Amino acid sequence: MDEKLYYQDQYLANFSTEVIEQGKDEAGKWYAILKETAFYPTGGGQPCDTGYIDGVKVYDVEERDGEIFHYLETPLPTELTMVDCQLDWDRRYDHMQQHSGQHILSAAFEDLLGYRTVSFHLGKETLTIDLDIAELSEKEAKVAEEKANQIVAEGRKIETIWVNPDELKKYRLRKQVSVTQNIRLVVIPEFDYNGCGGTHPRTTAETGPIKILGWEKQRKKIRVEFICGGRVLAHLHEKHIILQQLSGLLNAPQGELVHVAERLLAGNKNLEKAIEEANDRLLYYEGKELIEVHPEQMVTVVFQNRSVQELQKLARSVVAIAEEKVVVLLAENGERLQVVCARGEKVETNMKQLIGDILSHIHGKGGGSESFAQGGGAAVLSGENLITTLKEKKVLQS
Structure with missing residues (x-):
């Protein structure tokens, strides 16, 4: 029977045939060529069959130059001429x-x-x-x-x-x-x-x-x-199990799950907004405290593990309250140093230039405007050591 046609008997899950050739291909993968095969090779949009040849796993099947190559996890015993083959029938x-x-x-x-x-x-x-x-x-x-x-x-x-x-x-x-x-x-x-x-x-x-x-x-x-x-x-x-679980979690019948989820999402958005507003108020009061603790014109503070977004809000709070201040906030976040610079309305110092001078010491990148800038770089120095270095070089003024 023609090798390329035999696999089209789609109900032949088990069959016996002769081994014509076996060996390794150019990529070093073991293969066998059979006299006849029921293994379908990849083609026509359909994946190949898998299964076993005399107990050895067939993990791929390809047609190459008119021959069907059965790729094996291990070689077949060399003395074999007749082999028993089995398709993975569930897959087929x-x-x-x-x-x-x-x-x-x-x-x-x-x-x-x-x-x-x-x-x-x-x-x-x-x-x-x-x-x-x-x-x-x-x-x-x-x-x-x-x-x-x-x-x-x-x-x-x-x-x-x-x-x-x-x-x-x-x-x-x-x-x-x-x-x-x-x-x-x-x-x-x-x-x-x-x-x-x-x-x-x-x-x-x-x-x-x-x-x-x-x-x-x-x-x-x-x-x-x-x-x-x-x-x-x-x-x-799968969907039934998920719906049952959701129905139990939300304490609602399946027909009402969408409406319940919509209400929860709306409530969650309101809660997130309330939390954000509360955090903004806390940052405002934190900014007032920084002004009291740092009476000098330039406020420099180092934090641990604070997001750039928090640094931005805190810096804006400080310069909104004290328009004569310049604020430089740093955060040590693992192997990174984040920096935010801001100035009040009564200050002329260029923040874009300042952030560039600071980031040059930590191989960093950033940017911004004359009144507000930000960036980050490698933590080659601690935040305190960086501030000390910048003050010694007159980049930061006390």
Whole structure:
């Protein structure tokens, strides 16, 4: 049986075959080539199968130059000629459900709305199709989803047929095939005819429910994210558990969770605003205290672990109360020194120039205006040592 066709018997989870070749590729990865294989290689938007060959883990499968490489965690015993192979069936069946769901949903979009699918990707948790349109409405997505699930519920056969190029004319294909021989069509009679080498279940019923999760614009296309089959149930179960937990935490039935959350968020915003106003008042009184403790014109203070935002507010409080003051506030924050400089209305000292002189001693960067500036640098000196150095160099005046 042709190696490249054998994997398309999608229900063959266990099989035996011959080892044709094994070794290491150019990247040093162990591989085996089999006479026949049921392992699907990565391609056509569908990830590869994984599983075991004689108990050795197959973690990747690729088609290269017409051969299918099965990448192994360890080499097979060299004396082996016949091997027993086992697919990870849960993974295979999941991929079958998702891939057939993609066929069905793409066909629904095209038949009902004329929206053509131009690409497809099957991920670990969700899958996507890119539609050749610029906008998609909620109503359009709902119509396509309902049609897709109707086809699922009808349990239509999913057939595979092999045709030559001349026979293609008999079928209304959704897109042109990319091969000229061994052309494989996956067909849902009277609904979808599609050239595809991927794996699919026997009927649309085995696809399970199809659920669109959302969509977004991607390079002038619309990317639709959705899930099918077992993934829908897993998604529903996860959301159900979360909703139960939220319902208990908020002491509200599920139908009222949104309203309760909105009230909590509104209350939280009011609380944050009140806390911010209280902090501003505290900083105002802290500023008054600094003025009393530092009667000199230039106020220099070193703090531990205070944010730049707090330093800014505190500096502004000081110069608003005492317009004849210049204030230089430093904060030692781990390996960084943060600096804020401000002047009152009755002072002409240039704060932008001052911050530049200060930051040059700590390899820092910053900026600002003539009345207010800020910056930061490496804590190559302690805050007190930096102030002492700056006073010795007449950068800061007592």
